[in-house]
Amino acid sequence: xxxxxxxxxxxxxxxxxxxxxxxxxxxxxxxxxxxxxxxxxxxxxxxxxxxxxxxxxxxxxxxxxxxxxxxxxxxxxxxxxxxxxxxxxxxxxxxxxxxxxxxxxxxxxxxxxxxxxxxxxxxxxxxxxxxxxxxxxxxxxxxxxxxxxxxxxxxxxxxxxxxxxxxxxxxxxxxxxxxxxxxxxxxxxxxxxxxxxxxxxxx
Numbered sequence: 001x002x003x004x005x006x007x008x009x010x011x012x013x014x015x016x017x018x019x020x021x022x023x024x025x026x027x028x029x030x031x032x033x034x035x036x037x038x039x040x041x042x043x044x045x046x047x048x049x050x051x052x053x054x055x056x057x058x059x060x061x062x063x064x065x066x067x068x069x070x071x072x073x074x075x076x077x078x079x080x081x082x083x084x085x086x087x088x089x090x091x092x093x094x095x096x097x098x099x100x101x102x103x104x105x106x107x108x109x110x111x112x113x114x115x116x117x118x119x120x121x122x123x124x125x126x127x128x129x130x131x132x133x134x135x136x137x138x139x140x141x142x143x144x145x146x147x148x149x150x151x152x153x154x155x156x157x158x159x160x161x162x163x164x165x166x167x168x169x170x171x172x173x174x175x176x177x178x179x180x181x182x183x184x185x186x187x188x189x190x191x192x193x194x195x196x197x198x199x200x201x202x203x
Contacts, residue, residue: 021067035088038089
């Protein structure tokens with residue numbers, strides 16, 4: 001294990017691997033239990049301020065396997081499930097319990113602006129929204145992220161939802177964001193976007 005200064009806020013407190021396993025299995029052997037376990041390990045890292053090494057993660061999965069074995073189907077194979085865990089771990093971007101928007105806002109306010117894109121706009125308010133979207137994409141990994149007009153207005157520090165919607169449309173028009181799925185009226189489901197500069201986000 002290595003020390004880490006990167007401690008994402010808002011995560012569930014997980015102090016041991018056993019707690020991470022218990023959280024992943026609290027609803028039984030579900031389809032996403034390994035993904036929950038992967039996110040619980042990220043919360044473990046955040047709680048303890050460390051970075052797990054490959055040997056640590058292998059040990060964590062071995063514990064998961066031993067605790068989950070009574071729930072596993074007959075003939076379950078260790079390596080097959082380990083590979084599923086590795087896939088889940090690669091897809092897990094935020095710690096268990098983390099609020100992605102809150103974490104993205106925190107990072108936008110404490111970490112550097114994304115390269116190039118934020119420099120294209122002269123408005124500090126819009127730069128902040130661009131940066132929040134940048135970190136939302138990092139947390140979402142390869143998936144699109146959600147952001148509603150109301151949340152965008154709060155990030156921009158304005159009251160007008162019409163103006164916030166216009167800014168989001170402008171970011172789409174400028175090619176910074178791409179609208180993937182339109183949200184529902186009444187705010188029941190926020191619009192999904194992708195931050196277009198994936199190479200700069202993911203590397």
